[in-house]
Amino acid sequence: MGTRPLLERHRAVMPSWMNLYYEDPIELVRGEGRHVFDSEGRRYLDFFGGLLATMVGHDIPEITEAIREQAGRILHTSTLYLVRRQVELAERIAAASGIPDAKVFFVNSGTEAVETALLLATQYRRSNQVLALRGSYHGRSFGTVAATGIRGWSATSLSPLNVTYVHSGYRLRSPFRGLDDAAYVAACKEELRTIIETATAGDVACLIAEPVQGAGGFATPPPSFFAEMKSVLDEYGILFVSDEVQTGFGRTGAAYFGIQAFGVRPDAMAFAKGIANGVAMGGVVARGDLMDCLGANSISTAGGNPLACAAAVATLDVIRDRDLQANADHVGARLRAGLDRIAADHACVAEVRGMGLMIGVEIVTPGTTRPDTALVTRILEECRSRGLLIGRGGLLGNVLRVTPPMTVTEEEADEALRILTDVMDKVAA
Numbered sequence: 001m002g003t004r005p006l007l008e009r010h011r012a013v014m015p016s017w018m019n020l021y022y023e024d025p026i027e028l029v030r031g032e033g034r035h036v037f038d039s040e041g042r043r044y045l046d047f048f049g050g051l052l053a054t055m056v057g058h059d060i061p062e063i064t065e066a067i068r069e070q071a072g073r074i075l076h077t078s079t080l081y082l083v084r085r086q087v088e089l090a091e092r093i094a095a096a097s098g099i100p101d102a103k104v105f106f107v108n109s110g111t112e113a114v115e116t117a118l119l120l121a122t123q124y125r126r127s128n129q130v131l132a133l134r135g136s137y138h139g140r141s142f143g144t145v146a147a148t149g150i151r152g153w154s155a156t157s158l159s160p161l162n163v164t165y166v167h168s169g170y171r172l173r174s175p176f177r178g179l180d181d182a183a184y185v186a187a188c189k190e191e192l193r194t195i196i197e198t199a200t201a202g203d204v205a206c207l208i209a210e211p212v213q214g215a216g217g218f219a220t221p222p223p224s225f226f227a228e229m230k231s232v233l234d235e236y237g238i239l240f241v242s243d244e245v246q247t248g249f250g251r252t253g254a255a256y257f258g259i260q261a262f263g264v265r266p267d268a269m270a271f272a273k274g275i276a277n278g279v280a281m282g283g284v285v286a287r288g289d290l291m292d293c294l295g296a297n298s299i300s301t302a303g304g305n306p307l308a309c310a311a312a313v314a315t316l317d318v319i320r321d322r323d324l325q326a327n328a329d330h331v332g333a334r335l336r337a338g339l340d341r342i343a344a345d346h347a348c349v350a351e352v353r354g355m356g357l358m359i360g361v362e363i364v365t366p367g368t369t370r371p372d373t374a375l376v377t378r379i380l381e382e383c384r385s386r387g388l389l390i391g392r393g394g395l396l397g398n399v400l401r402v403t404p405p406m407t408v409t410e411e412e413a414d415e416a417l418r419i420l421t422d423v424m425d426k427v428a429a
């Protein structure tokens with residue numbers, strides 16, 4: 001294949017742990033709407049959006065123009081000077097967060113955003129004890145890796161954070177599996193209380209959680225889960241941090257931040273990925289007193305730089321002006337219904353789940369809850385050869401992640417469903 005020479009050069013100078021998709025990895029060179037094109041001219045429907053960062057699609061004129069216009073003026077100034085669009089963006093995010101007296105700090109990635117939120121929470125509470133959910137992914141720095149509850153992503157135990165894991169609300173392989181929602185959430189709540197009482201020193205700084213787990217395979221807890229968990233946290237004065245890196249800005253539909261769909265107001269939220277449609281940006285929005293608790297100076301040299309802010313403001317405008325949260329709900333429901341039909345015909349699908357345009361399809365050995373990772377590899381390859389890019393996730397990489405940009409149309413959803421149906425008919429029971 002034509003990408004072989006580049007692949008060999010990649011392998012020679014880049015880390016072995018950088019996981020490329022597909023037997024013959026793809027070099028994408030151009031994007032248009034929900035489509036991307038590879039270096040050999042093949043066209044694909046992009047239903048993974050560059051790991052959920054291509055929020056509203058490729059080559060969106062308003063965003064391209066905003067970036068071009070800003071690039072023609074000034075690229076970088078640093079956090080030592082006022083940046084008008086940064087202030088405007090912070091105002092919008094603070095208002096949308098629903099957090100009282102909210103303040104916003106911009107960085108360059110999800111990892112930095114979560115790291116900052118953990119820094120604030122541990123400093124505020126003067127404790128390095130953190131609760132995280134099993135199956136979580138929060139980043140690749142020392143702090144965030146410790147809070148990551150998937151062994152395959154958690155590269156080291158040598159972290160300064162003292163992390164204890166609690167139930168994530170993911171039911172499929174949980175000991176509480178057979179319970180109905182209310183009994184299940186009650187069991188999770190009881191477990192949280194027991195862990196706080198028996199496995200911590202009693203001064204836990206925060207619980208960090210993704211409303212819908214991203215790398216964890218779009219595991220989605222029952223609607224009452226976070227409110228009930230938060231009621232326990234409140235008893236102990238433990239802060240609640242929502243990791244909105246994948247769920248922020250309407251990807252889950254009506255909720256601007258995913259946690260809002262659960263009726264819970266966190267003390268801080270970390271965001272990144274989709275905010276600037278793929279241009280590097282992240283940040284934290286937090287209660288003012290929490291944000292202001294650091295006693296030392298802190299800067300992020302490029303955080304909130306004029307270029308990223310121009311891209312972010314334009315992206316958030318596109319989401320608002322094109323009513324894309326409604327579209328995420330509408331097309332998401334259509335995709336979900338189609339995937340439910342596929343599940344009904346294929347015993348290897350254990351569960352279809354998610355919210356809005358984050359839809360996970362868990363693949364198992366039929367009749368069991370045993371992950372079938374090899375089958376997922378085949379499904380991804382077959383989708384690719386038919387022109388559809390999707391992602392994978394889950395504890396063992398056995399969950400299909402279907403998550404197109406928010407501008408996706410009904411026709412594109414139907415095309416993806418046709419391809420997935422074909423593929424499943426061919427490779428799966």
Ligand code: PMP
Nearest residue numbers: 109110111137138139214245246
């Ligand atoms: N939190 C979540 C929920 C994520 O999905 C990710 C990235 N996959 C991160 C944090 C880290 O973001 P980044 O890769 O931008 O550092």
